[in-house]
Amino acid sequence: xxxxxxxxxxxxxxxxxxxxxxxxxxxxxxxxxxxxxxxxxxxxxxxxxxxxxxxxxxxxxxxxxxxxxxxxxxxxxxxxxxxxxxxxxxxxxxxxxxxxxxxxxxxx
Numbered sequence: 001x002x003x004x005x006x007x008x009x010x011x012x013x014x015x016x017x018x019x020x021x022x023x024x025x026x027x028x029x030x031x032x033x034x035x036x037x038x039x040x041x042x043x044x045x046x047x048x049x050x051x052x053x054x055x056x057x058x059x060x061x062x063x064x065x066x067x068x069x070x071x072x073x074x075x076x077x078x079x080x081x082x083x084x085x086x087x088x089x090x091x092x093x094x095x096x097x098x099x100x101x102x103x104x105x106x107x108x
Contacts, residue, residue: 006068014052015073017063019081020106025098026058032092036061039084047076081105 003010021027028036033056040063041051048071053064067073085104089095095104 004066004068009069011069012066013069014064014066017065017077018060019063020060020108022099022101022103022106024059027095027098028056028058028061032088032095033061035088035091036084039087040065040080043076043080043083047071047079049076 001012003012005011033054036056037051037054040054043049044051044065047067049065049067051063051065053062055062067076081104089102089104
Protein backbone atom coordinates (compact mmCIF):
# COMPACT_ATOMS: atom_id res chain seq x y z
CA UNK A 1 0.00 0.00 0.00
CA UNK A 2 1.44 3.31 -1.05
CA UNK A 3 1.05 6.25 1.31
CA UNK A 4 0.95 9.93 0.41
CA UNK A 5 2.74 12.58 2.42
CA UNK A 6 2.61 16.29 3.07
CA UNK A 7 4.56 18.43 5.51
CA UNK A 8 2.84 17.21 8.65
CA UNK A 9 1.15 13.91 7.91
CA UNK A 10 1.10 10.62 6.08
CA UNK A 11 -2.21 9.53 4.62
CA UNK A 12 -4.05 7.35 2.14
CA UNK A 13 -7.55 8.65 1.44
CA UNK A 14 -9.47 6.85 -1.30
CA UNK A 15 -13.12 7.36 -2.20
CA UNK A 16 -15.38 5.05 -4.17
CA UNK A 17 -18.08 7.09 -5.87
CA UNK A 18 -21.06 5.76 -7.81
CA UNK A 19 -22.93 8.41 -9.79
CA UNK A 20 -26.24 7.43 -11.34
CA UNK A 21 -28.02 8.98 -14.32
CA UNK A 22 -31.36 10.57 -13.51
CA UNK A 23 -34.25 8.10 -13.89
CA UNK A 24 -31.63 5.37 -14.52
CA UNK A 25 -31.69 6.22 -18.22
CA UNK A 26 -29.26 4.15 -20.26
CA UNK A 27 -27.38 6.92 -22.06
CA UNK A 28 -23.68 6.33 -21.30
CA UNK A 29 -21.78 4.94 -24.26
CA UNK A 30 -18.02 4.37 -24.39
CA UNK A 31 -17.59 7.77 -26.08
CA UNK A 32 -19.64 9.63 -23.48
CA UNK A 33 -17.86 7.76 -20.68
CA UNK A 34 -14.52 8.87 -22.09
CA UNK A 35 -15.74 12.46 -22.20
CA UNK A 36 -17.03 12.27 -18.60
CA UNK A 37 -13.69 10.79 -17.50
CA UNK A 38 -11.69 13.54 -19.21
CA UNK A 39 -13.93 16.13 -17.54
CA UNK A 40 -13.36 14.44 -14.15
CA UNK A 41 -9.59 14.55 -14.62
CA UNK A 42 -9.64 18.19 -15.77
CA UNK A 43 -11.73 19.37 -12.81
CA UNK A 44 -9.73 17.15 -10.46
CA UNK A 45 -6.57 19.10 -11.21
CA UNK A 46 -8.17 22.25 -9.78
CA UNK A 47 -9.27 20.47 -6.60
CA UNK A 48 -6.19 18.29 -6.10
CA UNK A 49 -8.08 15.07 -6.82
CA UNK A 50 -6.39 12.17 -8.60
CA UNK A 51 -8.38 9.60 -10.57
CA UNK A 52 -7.35 6.04 -9.71
CA UNK A 53 -9.94 3.98 -11.58
CA UNK A 54 -12.99 4.61 -13.81
CA UNK A 55 -15.65 2.11 -14.90
CA UNK A 56 -19.09 2.62 -16.36
CA UNK A 57 -22.30 0.91 -17.29
CA UNK A 58 -25.09 2.36 -19.41
CA UNK A 59 -26.80 4.10 -16.47
CA UNK A 60 -24.02 4.82 -13.92
CA UNK A 61 -20.29 5.30 -13.41
CA UNK A 62 -17.95 3.95 -10.73
CA UNK A 63 -15.06 6.21 -9.79
CA UNK A 64 -12.19 5.49 -7.44
CA UNK A 65 -10.24 8.63 -6.59
CA UNK A 66 -7.86 9.89 -3.97
CA UNK A 67 -7.23 13.32 -2.52
CA UNK A 68 -5.48 15.14 0.27
CA UNK A 69 -7.02 15.60 3.75
CA UNK A 70 -7.59 19.31 3.06
CA UNK A 71 -10.04 18.61 0.22
CA UNK A 72 -13.78 18.48 0.94
CA UNK A 73 -14.99 15.71 -1.38
CA UNK A 74 -18.58 17.02 -1.37
CA UNK A 75 -17.47 20.33 -2.92
CA UNK A 76 -15.50 18.57 -5.63
CA UNK A 77 -18.34 16.14 -6.42
CA UNK A 78 -20.84 19.00 -6.59
CA UNK A 79 -18.58 20.91 -8.98
CA UNK A 80 -18.00 17.83 -11.13
CA UNK A 81 -21.67 16.91 -11.36
CA UNK A 82 -22.80 20.42 -12.33
CA UNK A 83 -20.04 21.02 -14.88
CA UNK A 84 -20.19 17.56 -16.46
CA UNK A 85 -23.99 17.70 -16.70
CA UNK A 86 -23.91 21.01 -18.53
CA UNK A 87 -21.07 20.00 -20.87
CA UNK A 88 -22.33 16.54 -21.77
CA UNK A 89 -25.78 17.90 -22.68
CA UNK A 90 -24.14 20.62 -24.77
CA UNK A 91 -21.78 18.28 -26.65
CA UNK A 92 -24.18 15.33 -26.95
CA UNK A 93 -27.64 16.90 -27.53
CA UNK A 94 -29.20 13.50 -28.35
CA UNK A 95 -29.10 12.72 -24.60
CA UNK A 96 -31.78 15.33 -23.90
CA UNK A 97 -34.49 13.14 -25.46
CA UNK A 98 -33.98 10.54 -22.71
CA UNK A 99 -34.29 12.98 -19.81
CA UNK A 100 -37.55 14.53 -18.61
CA UNK A 101 -36.00 17.65 -17.17
CA UNK A 102 -32.61 19.34 -17.21
CA UNK A 103 -31.01 17.11 -14.55
CA UNK A 104 -28.44 14.62 -15.86
CA UNK A 105 -27.24 13.07 -12.58
CA UNK A 106 -29.38 12.04 -9.61
CA UNK A 107 -29.26 14.25 -6.51
CA UNK A 108 -27.78 11.50 -4.33
